[in-house]
Every structure is written in C-alpha cells, then in structure tokens.
Amino acid sequence: MESLNDIDKVKKITADKEENFSDWYTQVLINSDFVDYSAVSGMMVFRPSSYFIWDSIKKYTDAFFKEVGIEDVYFPLFIPERLLNKEKEHIKGFSPEVAWVTEGGNTKLEEKLAVRPTSETIMYDSYSKWIKSWRDLPLRLNQWNNVVRWEFKHPTPFLRNREFLWNEGHTAFADEKEALNERDVVLGIYDNVLRNYLALPGIRGKKTDKEKFAGAVASYSIELLMPDGWAIQGPDFHNDGQNFAKSFDIKYVDKSGESKYVYQNTFAISSRVIGIMIATHSDNKGLIIPPKLAYIQIVIIPIYNNSNKDKIIDYSNNVKDRLKEFRVLVDSDGSYSPGWKFNEYELKGIPLRIEIGNKEVEKNTITVKRRDNGEKIELEINSLGKINSIIDEMQVDLYEKAKKFLDSHVTKVYDFDEFKKKIQNHIGFLQAPWCGSMECEDKIADETKAKATNMPFDAQQDLKENDVCIYCGKPAKHIVNFARSY
C-alpha cells in the first residue's frame, strides 16, 4: 500500500471516479496537462492535447456541413445593445449572463456592446439586408467561434465555463417544410461525430416548451449521460419558425411577387462535449482518449541500459518510421525510468503504448499495450499493420462500453413514488409518460429536482393509448426523459 507521502510526491489521481466524481474530474483534467485554469475565473486554457481534440471535432463536423451545403462565415465578437434587444424572448433568456463592453480606451461608449452570448441578433441584422428574393434562399451559414456567458454557478472545465468554443449554424428557408427537413440532417451529423469520433452515445429528441431555446418555436437535442448518473445536454438544433424573421424583418419576394417572412433554424455543438468524453471514458489512472482524437496516438518507450542503448533506440525509431500513418512519439529520454513513463502516458491518455527492450529486439517483435483495458499484445515486427485493427477495435470498444452504460441507465417508470425513489440515487434517465402541461413539468422538477431533458424520438412509439401522465394522471401525450441535469 502507498503511504500518504507517496501520494504527495507524484502527480496522480487521488480521487476515485465512483466515490468522488467531481474531484476526480478536475484532477484528471489538470494533472494530465489537458487543460489549466487561467487568471480569469471561470475561463480555462485548452492545452495542446485538448485543443487538438477541439480542432478535430471542428474539422470532421465542418466537412459534413460542407457536404450538405452549409458555408462558413465570421461575424463580429460585439453586438450593439439595440440589436440584442430586438427579440423579446431571446433577450429575456440571455440578459442575466451577458458581459458588456462600456468603454473604449478612456472613452465611455455611446452604446454599450455585448460580448456575444450567441450571434442570432447580429447575424440576422445582416440577413435582413442580404435576403431580398426567393433566389437568395436558402441561406445556410455557419461560424466557428467563441461565446461568453457570465455564469455565476461554480465553473467546471468544459461543462460550465464562462467562455466556450462552438459552431453556430444559422439558416434561412423560404419554405417551412424545407426548414424542418434540415433537423434530421444536422442532428445526424452531430450524432455521427459523437458516435464515431468521441465514442459517445446519446439520445435524440425534442425539448419540452419549458426547456426550449430562448426565441425558438421548437428545440431538439442530443442528451448525454455523465458517469455520475446526471444528464447533460449535448449538441442542439432549434427551429425558430418566423420569430426572428419578424423581429429582424427578414423578408423575401416569392415567385408570385408576394413578400414573405423566412423560416429559420439554428444549431450548435460546443466544446462541452470534450468534457463529457473525458468523463465518460477515463479512469482512476487518468485520461482515456478515443484513438481517432488523440494528439499522440502511440507512445514508444525504449527500455535500455548502457550496454544496449543505441541498438534499442535505433530499433524504436525504425518502428516509428514504419507507423507513419499514426501520430507517434518515441520517448527515449534517459532521465526518467520506464515505470515513470508508463504512469505518465497512462495519465495523459495515450491510446497505445509500445514497449521495446532486449526481449523485443531479440525476437523481432514489439509489445503493445492498450490504455483502455490494459490488454498486452505481442506483434511481429513484420505485422505492424495489425496496429490499425487494434486502434479501430479500441475506438469501437469505447463506444460500446459507453452505450451499455447508457442503456442500463434508461428506466421506464409509470409510478410517481417509484420515480421519486429512483431519482434520489442518480439513476440516469427516467422515461415516463407526460400530459404535456408545463404545470406538471414544474411540479415534477420542484418535488424531485429532475428536469425533462427531452422527448426521445424513438421512445414515442412506446406510448400506449391508455398511458397517463406520471404526475397528474390525465391522458399522456408524450414519453419524456427526466433526469437530474447539469
């Protein structure tokens, strides 16, 4: 057993993921050099290994956007107060957390400027100038940027930050149906990125009116599950109808010469998903990063002494040269022991470790160790191609494991007492029939602290004719997922 002194000596994770999730989460992010706190409270630093992941998410998502015809633009960081105030619901939703610029140099500004909490208002001011005719539609624009929302609750890296990175897609259509069709396309793109790159399963569905975006007609989301059993909202899609079009006067003349308002959507995926990914996959030894998103995918650790040093390092470099398609690091630094390196790279979440010592050189092999399950695999030097399938398997295994966890934490409940009991233990998603009234939703939240996360698309077919609302007993209209929520 290690003594307390040993713990102090080395950078490692001392909190247990199961017992003390929030301490564990912070330790795992900071000690692995993944992110750091900054001089500004509630705003963190993305270090190379975490920024690489954001950059990748951006790259893959953006490629899908381009494929379906969404173009990138960039709008200003500041929004004049009068624009932000134009849509009533919107300003009501955001005003408590807007950061304001009131001075330029030593001069007080005539009109204060909001640091964008989201860009609808400044973008739609331009849209109203750009959209004149049916020929200008659809207009499908997106920007990758940062936004500031001045949260007052305890900030948590990625999950609750005063500044975060995201995409904001803002599209305008002539036809309502055409606008609605975009929903499944965009949610499909987000789902693909979450599933195939971050190895995260989610639940797609419609938000309740209470939880929908400020200014939207309807909101949709992919809800994810944290390891502590709390739900967290992932990427979302909002159907804005003509709300913003009317406030910002975005009109076009159709083929018959009639002037009409456009139909709009907005959608986003944010850097929050990185936090969910880390929390989901990582363990008490440190980070576990899905191989496709790892900054360094493979670390080679030569194990040598004075007599065989050159031979083993040459062999290691040779292996690296043969693994050109991967991001590989050879750590031949002589001042740290192999054991130290093993622990260090496990903490940093490098997906595969290759050990090369006398044994391997003599037999013309390498020893591969998987970060996620600790499996050791001996490979002939001439069959390095198998690394490909090991990496692919690890990527899939991480998803499957997370999917199993999610599936085992969705419980159908038809009785409110049972509901209350289950939510006490942070059981995950409780799926229940609901009458559709905000009153019941409020009362459920008051009594259990569980929010309606969304109404899963694929659960609606389970609604039976005689199902009744879990709270009031009136006929049920939807199946809703309730959960304690971040």
Next chain:
RNA sequence: GGGGAACUACGCUAACCUGGCAGACUGCUAGCUUUGGGAGCUAGUAAUAGGAGUUCAAAUCUCCUGUUCCCCA
C-alpha cells in the same frame, strides 16, 4: 441577497493559538550513477495575496481591499 472559512515557492504543506533565523515534500536547473511499473546522491532555484495599523520586532495580532471556496435564500 445573507452568513461562514481560507489565501505561505507551479503544486502540496510546516511554523500561526503563545509575535523573534520562513522548514519539508514535489517541481524546475546542473552534474554523476541508474533504467522491464512513479530510481539515488550532490549542488542550485523559488514563497508569507495587496495595503494600512499596533510593536524594538508581524506569516503570526487588528483593520481595509482583492481573490477563492462552502452554507443558506
């Protein structure tokens, strides 16, 4: 909005009650010896959140400011 606690080197911490040389561990730099699961020795480096007061003397006592955390609404 109300109440409470804390702040010493990158980090973790000692000395604080009872005022008197700021001491470890980790890190970092250099050298030598090591290297199959967090190596050892030697030398070096770096700190009392900011300001004011009391005092011969303040990390220590008092006040102000700042920051962080916790609890309640």
